[in-house]
Structure formats: C-alpha cells, structure tokens
Amino acid sequence: MDEEYDAIVLGTGLKECILSGMLSVSGKKVLHVDRNKYYGGESASICPLEELFSKFGAPAPDDSYGRGRDWNVDLIPKFLMANGQLVKLLIHTGVTRYLEFKSVEGSYVYKGGKISKVPVDQKEALASDLMGMFEKRRFRNFLIYVQDFQQEDPKTWKDFDPTTADMQALYDKFGLDKNTQDFTGHALALYRDDDYLKRPALETIKRIKLYSDSLARYGKSPYLYPMYGLGELPQGFARLSAIYGGTYMLDKPIDEIVIGEGGKVVGVRSGNEIAKCKQVYCDPTYVPDRVRKKGRVVRCICLMDHPIANTKDALSTQIIIPQKQVGRNSDIYVSVVSYTHQVAAKGWFIAMVSTTVETENPENEIKPGLELLGPVRQKFTSVSDYYEPTDEGLQSQIFISQSYDATTHFETTCLDVLDIFKRGTGEEFDFSKIKHELGDEEQ
Amino acid sequence: MATIKIPEQKVILCGEYGVGKSSIFRRFTNNTFVTATDRKSTLGLDHYSKTYHVGDRDLKLQLWDTGGMERVASITSSYYKFAEAAVLVFALDNPASFHILSQHLLDIVTYAENAKIFLCGNKSDLLSDVPQITDTEIEAFCEQCHNLITGTYKTSCKTGEGVEEMFNDIASQLVQSNRSRLELQSMEQHGFKITPSEETTEDSCLC
Structure with missing residues (x-):
C-alpha cells in the first residue's frame, strides 16, 4: 500500500468502479480499496x-x-x-x-387500484384500457409528434418551441388529460415527481425518445437486467480497471483521509500504512463530514x-x-x-x-x-x-459520489459518474481511448 | 440470434500470483515469452479466443487471465461465471503454490460449479534432479479432490513445452463432455450480450 498513486478510489460500489475503470483506462495509476471483504458495497448482490x-x-x-x-x-x-x-x-x-x-x-403502470401495460405504440395505445376512445387518438398524435421530433430540425417542432415552452404547454397543445399526462410523465419519461411540467418540454421529449429507442432494441420492454444480479456490474468495471493496471485491495479499513496544505488531499491512511495520492474518489460513507443528507x-x-x-x-x-x-x-x-x-x-x-x-x-x-x-x-x-457532497471537490481534490436514489434505472447514476470524472480530470471521458483496443482479437 | 457459429467455451486460469498464468496466457495468444519485469505487456488484454479442431468438430477456447487481481486475494466472483473449464496452475519449483491449490479449487467449485478442472504444473524447465513436487504428490492431490481434476499437465512457458499440447487436450475433453449438451442447449436458458446498435438511418417507430 505504501506507494504513490494518481488516484485512490474508496468503495467498490458501481459508481466508484466505473470511475476506477475510466481513470485506469485514461492512464492514471489507481489504487482501489474497499473496507468490505466483497465487491460492490451497496450495489452488491447478496449471496448466499x-x-x-x-x-x-x-x-x-x-x-x-x-x-x-x-x-x-x-x-x-x-x-x-x-x-x-x-x-x-x-x-x-x-x-x-x-x-x-x-x-x-413487461412494464406496467398503476391506475385506479389496478395495473395496465404501458402503451408505447399505436396498437397498444388503441387497445389500452388506460384511456377513453377520444383520448387514445390524442395520445397517438402526441406519440407521433415525439417520434418525428428532431432537435436539429425546427421544422419538426411544428410551431412549438420546446426549448422555451414548458411540458404542460405541450400536453395542452395535444389536449391530453391529467391521467394521460400522469402515465406519460411517470411511466414513459420516468420522472419521479411533477416538477418537469414547469420545465422546457425538450427534456421530456428526449426522455420519451430514450424510452422508445430502448424499447426498439430488444422488444418487450425498454429494460435490461444482468444475469446473476446487479452486483456483476461493479465487478465488471473493477476488472476493467485491473486489466488497465489498477491495484485492488479488499477488506482494508480506511482510518483517515490525509489532508495537506491548502486543504488538499495527500493520501489515505489504513493503520500505520499511508498511500500517497493526488486525488481521492469515494462514496459518501467514507467521508461523513463532507456530505449532507438530501x-x-x-x-x-x-x-x-x-x-x-x-x-x-x-x-x-x-x-x-x-x-x-x-x-x-x-x-x-x-x-x-x-x-x-x-x-x-x-x-x-x-x-x-x-x-x-x-x-x-x-x-x-x-x-x-x-x-x-x-x-x-x-x-x-x-x-x-x-447523501450528496457538500462541495464539488475542486479544492480538496476529494470527489464524492451521491448515494443511489430511488429511480429504477441507471441514468442518474451515469450522469453523476460522468460529472465526477469531468470535475476530477478537467475533461470529458474520451471513449475513443478504449473503444477498439479491447476488441476480440481473432487468429 | 440463432446464427450457426463455432461454439465458444470460457476457460479461466487460476492459481497463486507469480506461477505463470499470464505467461500461459501470452503463449496462448501470441506464443511469446517475456520476463517478469515486462508484465505491463498484457495491460488492456484480458481474454483471447482460438479455434481448435477436434475430429470433425471445431471448438473455440476463450482463455481468460486474472489481470493480477489475485495478488491481494480479490478476484471477483464474476471472473468464474460462465466458465466451462478452469486451469489450476502451480509452479513446479514452488511447493507453496502447490499446497494452496485446494483453496483455489474451492473458489472454482463455489463460483463455477459446472467447470471441468485441469491441473497444470508450470516452469518445468526449472526442475532440478530432485523434484520439489513429485508425481506421487500430484496424484495424491487429484485423489483427495475426489477426481474433480479432469487432466494434469506439465508445461514450461519459457521453452513453450507442453503448452499447446495442454490446450489441445482441454479442447478435446470439452468437445467430448459437451457433445450432447451443446446440442440440447436452448437459447431461452441463456441471456444475451449487448452489442452496439447498428447505425440504421431508419427511425424506430413508435406508432
């Protein structure tokens, strides 16, 4: 452990493992530590x-x-x-x-005490018991509008500026009733609350497109789930990090994050050992004094x-x-x-x-x-x-991820990771660095 | 997804740090040998597929290396998942690496229940007149394991001796044991890999 690293990553939850992998791939010398005996922290799948x-x-x-x-x-x-x-x-x-x-x-939505399949195409919309006959037609028109919408091509905006007008205005334009708005916003656009109604409609249009594009890929529903559970995801990224030279230590308690001049992190201490580093990336449980409850x-x-x-x-x-x-x-x-x-x-x-x-x-x-x-x-x-971090970590060079929220998919997880990577390295993650190097070489 | 292709079998390397797993991997991938100081040469490459011909059958062995994660005893359990075979490697000049094999064997049977297990004594070029680990000891180990070990081999990655023979034999063992199973296997029991979507100009249709 007594070495010097570019970055030390604490915790092997999904966010930390993705970050560790991205940093190793970018050529950084990474030490990745977890206090637990197993990978994954909160994102582990418990077995047996x-x-x-x-x-x-x-x-x-x-x-x-x-x-x-x-x-x-x-x-x-x-x-x-x-x-x-x-x-x-x-x-x-x-x-x-x-x-x-x-x-x-399958993907279902709850209405009036029972559940119905989320309608995503014309056939399902017309057969759905979520809407009355006239509402179905209006909903269909709305779906066609979203499908045809291209951000680069204002002609497809049809006299509606989604960058300024809010989502409520778009619903009103198509005359959708409250019920339809409800399942569109929550079951298709996957919002957790109704704040989106007052924000520009573009954001919601993109989310509905993500839903339908996802659906188009493998059928049945827009969602995928990994064999053997979600705990496989952090392990996969941990392996990526190791393959690119990252060092892994499990079952290693962290006693102190050592701060140097100007409040900047200089290392991490476990017992009598200190590993030096320029940056620390971690989940909130490793830095209780630098996060606030959200x-x-x-x-x-x-x-x-x-x-x-x-x-x-x-x-x-x-x-x-x-x-x-x-x-x-x-x-x-x-x-x-x-x-x-x-x-x-x-x-x-x-x-x-x-x-x-x-x-x-x-x-x-x-x-x-x-x-x-x-x-x-x-x-x-x-x-x-x-929890969320109290600051962006630019001064301390300690970059803290947010706890996992109640959303049912990983979109917010990834946005947090990409944002942390950008704050930590000053650049967007360059996917081209790895894209083909790991390809399946054939003889 | 029902394309006819050569069946591919995942084979993993297991054993202590420094017994030569990456050397075996390197022999398998490009038939070279490098000294320990040049370990970085495998960075970024973690598995490699090669086709073997066994009688009238073709079989692809997909060999996986640990990426050095065993150094601090932290191989992920997913390394073992979907493995059809595991090569348990020890160094013939290092008795400690032999005596700890049962530990690695336990990991294999825990996380890769269905994998066939092969035993490989590496660094045979370093064998002195008095062997550190005798054939009797190896046999005794196999017996203790209730015949979980399908085959034993001696290799030298330095000279290349025995490596290709070992993989040929593993391939034929897998073909034999999988003959019926491969034919019965239905896609429903398995998940799929996600791949980049083909860049179609055609829009997915909502309506």
Whole structure:
C-alpha cells in the first residue's frame, strides 16, 4: 500500500468502479480499496441467501428456499435502459463482454387500484384500457409528434418551441388529460415527481425518445437486467480497471483521509500504512463530514414463490405507481426479477418496492406497492439516508459520489459518474481511448 | 440470434500470483515469452479466443487471465461465471503454490460449479534432479479432490513445452463432455450480450 498513486478510489460500489475503470483506462495509476471483504458495497448482490437473512437479523431460511447459493439478491433495485447511458458505457469500455443480460418482460403502470401495460405504440395505445376512445387518438398524435421530433430540425417542432415552452404547454397543445399526462410523465419519461411540467418540454421529449429507442432494441420492454444480479456490474468495471493496471485491495479499513496544505488531499491512511495520492474518489460513507443528507429512500425486498397477478406471469417486470394515483409527491416503484436471471432458486421471485420517503412512517408509504404483490414469504424493509457532497471537490481534490436514489434505472447514476470524472480530470471521458483496443482479437 | 457459429467455451486460469498464468496466457495468444519485469505487456488484454479442431468438430477456447487481481486475494466472483473449464496452475519449483491449490479449487467449485478442472504444473524447465513436487504428490492431490481434476499437465512457458499440447487436450475433453449438451442447449436458458446498435438511418417507430 505504501506507494504513490494518481488516484485512490474508496468503495467498490458501481459508481466508484466505473470511475476506477475510466481513470485506469485514461492512464492514471489507481489504487482501489474497499473496507468490505466483497465487491460492490451497496450495489452488491447478496449471496448466499443465508447472508441476506442474517443481514436483516432474521432466522435462517428453511429448505423451501432451495440452495442458498442459487440466490443473488440486490440491495438496490434498478434496471438498465437498453439505449441508456450505462449500456453505452458498457459497450464503449468493453465491460459488456463480462456480462449477459435478459430483457425485462413487461412494464406496467398503476391506475385506479389496478395495473395496465404501458402503451408505447399505436396498437397498444388503441387497445389500452388506460384511456377513453377520444383520448387514445390524442395520445397517438402526441406519440407521433415525439417520434418525428428532431432537435436539429425546427421544422419538426411544428410551431412549438420546446426549448422555451414548458411540458404542460405541450400536453395542452395535444389536449391530453391529467391521467394521460400522469402515465406519460411517470411511466414513459420516468420522472419521479411533477416538477418537469414547469420545465422546457425538450427534456421530456428526449426522455420519451430514450424510452422508445430502448424499447426498439430488444422488444418487450425498454429494460435490461444482468444475469446473476446487479452486483456483476461493479465487478465488471473493477476488472476493467485491473486489466488497465489498477491495484485492488479488499477488506482494508480506511482510518483517515490525509489532508495537506491548502486543504488538499495527500493520501489515505489504513493503520500505520499511508498511500500517497493526488486525488481521492469515494462514496459518501467514507467521508461523513463532507456530505449532507438530501433525503431518505425506503426499499422492501420481498421473496415470493409466484409471479405478480395480471402481469401474464412475467418472470421480470416493472410497475410504476405514479404519485398522484396514491396521493403522494413521489412515485412508488415495484420491480420483479426471478430464477430466470440466476438470482433466485428455481420457482422463486424477488420483488422490490421502493420510494422516496415523505412521512415518518416509510413502511406505510410503500403499502400500495406491497398490495400488488400477493402473498409474500419473506419481507425485508430498510430505510437509508440519501447523501450528496457538500462541495464539488475542486479544492480538496476529494470527489464524492451521491448515494443511489430511488429511480429504477441507471441514468442518474451515469450522469453523476460522468460529472465526477469531468470535475476530477478537467475533461470529458474520451471513449475513443478504449473503444477498439479491447476488441476480440481473432487468429 | 440463432446464427450457426463455432461454439465458444470460457476457460479461466487460476492459481497463486507469480506461477505463470499470464505467461500461459501470452503463449496462448501470441506464443511469446517475456520476463517478469515486462508484465505491463498484457495491460488492456484480458481474454483471447482460438479455434481448435477436434475430429470433425471445431471448438473455440476463450482463455481468460486474472489481470493480477489475485495478488491481494480479490478476484471477483464474476471472473468464474460462465466458465466451462478452469486451469489450476502451480509452479513446479514452488511447493507453496502447490499446497494452496485446494483453496483455489474451492473458489472454482463455489463460483463455477459446472467447470471441468485441469491441473497444470508450470516452469518445468526449472526442475532440478530432485523434484520439489513429485508425481506421487500430484496424484495424491487429484485423489483427495475426489477426481474433480479432469487432466494434469506439465508445461514450461519459457521453452513453450507442453503448452499447446495442454490446450489441445482441454479442447478435446470439452468437445467430448459437451457433445450432447451443446446440442440440447436452448437459447431461452441463456441471456444475451449487448452489442452496439447498428447505425440504421431508419427511425424506430413508435406508432
């Protein structure tokens, strides 16, 4: 450990592993440390099942759960948008070679106590029970507008300036009612609350395009999920970092981040060892005095031996409960994965219900989500604080990631990573540095 | 996705730091040998595929190197995932690297349950008249492992001796054991790799 590095990365959560990989690829000498014995921190998938039960202080699982080793349970539920930032990062870094994926089978939205498939094309829109006959036509026109929209070509804007006019104005232009606005904003554009209505419409148009482009890639739904769980993602990026010369140390407690002149970081101390460095990249748990609490997220892991009703027995699915439907300010998300992803024993399903905490009784807040699940064999609820750094790290050269939020996909995760990389190195990440070097050489 | 292609099998290298895993990898990829000081030459390359002909069959071995992660005992469990074979490497001049093999074996059977396991004693060129690890010891180890070991080999990456023979044999062992399974395998049981989208000018259609 007693060496000098360009950067020391603390914590092996997904964000830190992506950063570590990007820094190593950029030619930096990286030391990557985790206080835990395993990779992934909060983004690990817990295996075996016994470990999960003991983590939550529950008695060991009985035989009906099958082999404990067949389980890999995520602590933070998320899916990948098939055409999103993380997929781009996986492709450009070549990390995609370490992973296999499956499409999530269905995407549903909650309305009036029951769930309906999110309609994304003309056929589904016309067949959907979410809208009345006339509303369907209006929604169809809206979809066509979004589909034809090209930012570079103002002709496609059709007398509407989405860079200045807000999203509410665009909904009004097409005469969409509140219900349709609700599932468009929350189930297609994937907003967590309604603040977007007052922001320029362009942002929302792009999000709906991301949804439909993602859907177009692998069918069924716009979401992907990795075999063996999300914990495979940080490990893939860790391997990228190691392949490019990064040094890894697990099970290494960090006792101090050593600060030098001008409040700038000079090293990291573990026991009597000090590793020198020019920069530190870390998650909030390593620097409690440099982060502030932004909110809380409640997540409930539910183990079930059946799929969710009315999802055509989907082996994986996402359900979004828009805030207004249940009188809240932020959406409730339900995600289901199962044995088909090698994350549970044969016949088992893992459902996760999560949302941003708004009251003193978080468990009560996710009730509408839990009610959709049917009988649950085992339930583990956790409430975690959500942190953000107090400054940008330019002075201290300590770059801190934000905690994982309640969103169901990795878009905000990637934006945070790319932003940290830019702050730390002063430049945008140059994908061309690696794009082809890692290619599959053939004889 | 149902294109007919040569089946590809993931083969991983396991064993202590410094026993010559990267040297085996380098022999496999471009049949060269470099001294320890030049380790950086594998930076950026972590696996490599080569086609082997076994009778009337073609089989691609995709060999993976650890990337040095075992140095501080932190190989990711995903390194083992999807592996069809594992080569357990020790150095013939280093008894410690042999005696710790059971530890690595445990990792393999934990994370890559279905992998066939092969034992490889490397650095055979360094063997003195009195071997540090005898054939009897190797046999005893295989017996202790309840015959989990499918084959044993001696190689020298320095001279190149035995390396190609080893991979030829691994390929034929895999073809034999996979003959029926490869044919039964259905796509549904597997996930897929994500690849860059083809740059079509055609827009995906929402309506």
